[in-house]
Amino acid sequence: MAVKGDETRARLIEAARTLVEAKGYHGTGLNEVLAVAGAPRGSLYHHFPGGKDQLVSEALAAAGREVDGIVVELAETAPSSRELVKALLAALADRMVAAGYAKGCPVATVALEVAATNDALQPICGDIYAGWQRALADALRADGHDAAEADELAATVLALIEGALVLARAGRSRTPIEQTSRRIAKLLGTD
Amino acid sequence: MAVKGDETRARLIEAARTLVEAKGYHGTGLNEVLAVAGAPRGSLYHHFPGGKDQLVSEALAAAGREVDGIVVELAETAPSSRELVKALLAALADRMVAAGYAKGCPVATVALEVAATNDALQPICGDIYAGWQRALADALRADGHDAAEADELAATVLALIEGALVLARAGRSRTPIEQTSRRIAKLLGTD
């Protein structure tokens, strides 16, 4: 039956997503994923014949979509892309603190770990970031920013967000995120 | 013979520094460190009785000082803190590409891996970032920036650098670094 199998599969992805965000690719063992998901070993290799890399790939993709969802939700009330970015930073900071600094950017840790060593996972991380940057550039263009500059500006804003999350987790403090958030206003528009 | 011991110790730190920057804390095995350093297992636990955590701690500290050195060197010719940051970004990009994207920020990967799980290493990562931020704030103040804003501005610039390195490694491209470098002018002063 498809239902039960899909549930197990979803639980495995969810567990992998959480653990990988907290401890990275190498820091997350399949035993721990299985324990958190409450699934037996056999199920893992049935649903993910590609092994750990396939599981982590799908977990990263799911995490990317989760952030997309947060953005979409925030976009409904944000009056401008500038306010959207500030709201996103606040939401990411809340999420990070609530998790005891076990959450930050769900892609960054793996991206750094595998950049030079895992040709299967590296492009996946790159694609997620590219998607975020594209969406950000679209929002900036829709907001009146110069079309030619939107791409560059989107990369800068994305870098600021990622960097702020790194500093915040390293120092176990949301201060860097708040500091960066205030400065982003100066970068995005003149009001 | 104190000399020979110090050499072995230094080789172990150097090997750990390189491997940890490339693959992170969990991704770096002591066997590999020993192989690269050409040292036997006994030497490791003689010089680092605290085990892996002590070795990585000292490797991170050494990496932090290496970046300090790069900054000091660049500062001799940079006419302003803004130009210094741009030169630093270019140097980091060169270093990253030359290493086949095995180098980026030597602290970031570990900082993300251990933020919520290793109480011995987390404060060390935090301290290194705090030191960089302090130096940056001093440079900004010396450059005429408002003293009250210097701290916040330093955090933002540091976040921008860290984020640019994450995006660059994730996409195996120096483009994000170049894009953010061009945008730094808008963040740092008005010329």
Add this chain to the structure above:
DNA sequence: CAGATTATGTAGATCGGTCTAGAGAGGAAC
């Protein structure tokens, strides 16, 4: 019954860490 999924068990490698033995360079004693 057939096919999909779960449930274990286990293989083989590698992990971090510990232990003991020995190599080799000063310094002290005579």
Add this chain to the structure above:
DNA sequence: GTTCCTCTCTAGACCGATCTACATAATCTG
């Protein structure tokens, strides 16, 4: 000057735990 002692450091075997991956059997569903 030679012997011997001591202390630092190297060398490598070894331990239990854990890792990813696979194999096989039991179970469930349509």
